[in-house]
Amino acid sequence: MLNVDMLELCTELDISGMAKSRGVDLYTTLSVYNLHHWFDGYRAVVVLDLYDPAIAIVDIGGRAVIASSRCSNVDTYIARLVRALGLEEDLTEFHSIALRDVLLSSFVRMWSGWRLRSCDLWWALVVGVCQQNASFRQGWSMLLNIVNLYGRRVRVEGFGEVVLPPRPEDIVRDPSKLSIARVGYRARAIESIARSFLEKLVPPSEALERMDSHEVEDVLRSLRGVGSYTARLAMVLALRRYELPPVDRWLRAIVSRVYGVDERYAERKWVEIWGRWSGLAAIALTIALDAAPLRDALSRIERGELVPKLGNEPSPATLWRFTQLTTARTSRAYRQRISPTS
DNA sequence: TGCCAGGCGGGGT
DNA sequence: ACCCCGCATGGC
Structure with a gap:
């Protein structure tokens, strides 16, 4: 591998005090919805x-x-780390609503230390697109393939190689590999979003910060392949904006069943319960139910199984343990694609 | 083997 | 504002 960027160590710090004083559990925060590339059970x-x-x-x-290669920005980086781990996010109100809620009370009792770990906006949109009209499992297998095919390697002083999520330009350079990633018709959306980012059609995050949530949603929805669900999911995952929940068929059906409202009013009901925490609550529910497909999720709710089971199949909490295994399947598809035989 | 899955856009009415 | 359909792919 030529042209591998080298990152030097800028600084060391200890965030255990800040985490402890805020009640943050770093293990759940670092492990949930992660891949083996970025979490190994410890680091x-x-x-x-x-x-x-x-x-x-x-x-x-x-x-x-x-x-980083730019250690002069270290103060900015530290601030971003604190934000990415939600260390300064006060979830008192979220927890107090959850304790009274039939779906999430057990979850917040056991997982009160979980914080959403945020990511780059472009990458959050890719995550959203991969969830469209596909099961949790299929969506994350697409993401894993994308990282394996397009991930950008950097070398970190003293730590060896680390893979970063692809940038828009990494996709635009060779969009054809998306078919190897088995993303199906989502390839056009991913490529189109990548081009929009390259052409600076998406305002920088400082500008997005100043916009109200509906404006941000509209900006993101102007991207081809990004609808309300994907826009709001990206706002949750990248911007820590929780006011507008990403409501999909799964959440709509669950809310309708559990609270006895017509599916048409599921979103209204959810926002009525969760207010400015609606988006975070939606993510929390996927963790609590191990992202089980709708039918299984509904029967788990019937049985009151509302905390992660951490069983022997991939779930938001255990995804990182499984992603290494499925890599072999992609390489097989890749080899077949490169040199079609038999 | 169809049918469906954490959507979306384009076409209707 | 709705309703309806097709869409790549994988799992059952």
Whole structure:
């Protein structure tokens, strides 16, 4: 591999005190919805800048190092790390609503230390597109393939190679590999979104910060292949904007069943319950139910199984343990694609 | 073997 | 504002 960017160690810090005082459990925060590329059960890679690459390597005990080629920005990077891990997010109100809620009370009792770990906006949109009209499992297998096919390798002083999520330009350079990633018709959306980012059609995050949630949703929805669900999911995952929930068929059906409202009013009901925490609650529910397909999710709710089971199949909480295994399937598809035989 | 899955856009009415 | 359909792919 030529032209591998080298990141130098900028600083070390200890975030265990901040995590503890805020009641943050770093293990759940670092492990949930992660891939083996970025979490190994002990240490996680948190991307702080996808473009001028900067990362934090954080362990579950709170020791962190910042690595970048631009160590002069280290204060910004530390602030981004604190934000990405939700260390300064006050979830008191979210927890108090959840404790009274039939779906999430058990979850927040056991998982009160979980914080959403945020990511880059472009990448959050790719995550959203891969969830469209597909099961949890299929969506994450697409994402895994995309990272394996397009991920950008950097070398980190003292840590070896780390893979970063692809940038828009990594996709645009060779969009044809998306078919190898088995994303189906979503390839056009992913490529189109990538081009929109390259052409600066998406305002920078400082500008998005100043816009109200509906405006941000509209901006993201102007991208081809991004509808309300994907826009709102990206707002939750990348911007920590929870006011507008990403409501899909899954959540709509669950809300309708559990609270006895018509599916038409499921979103209204959800927002009535969760208010400004609606988006976070939607993500929390997927964790609590291990992202089980709708039919299974409904029967788990019937049985009151409302905390993650951490069983022997992939779930939001255990995804990172399984992603290495499925890599073999992609390589097989890749080889067949490259040299079609038999 | 069809049918469906954490959507979306384009076409109707 | 609705309703309806096709869409790549994978799992059952």
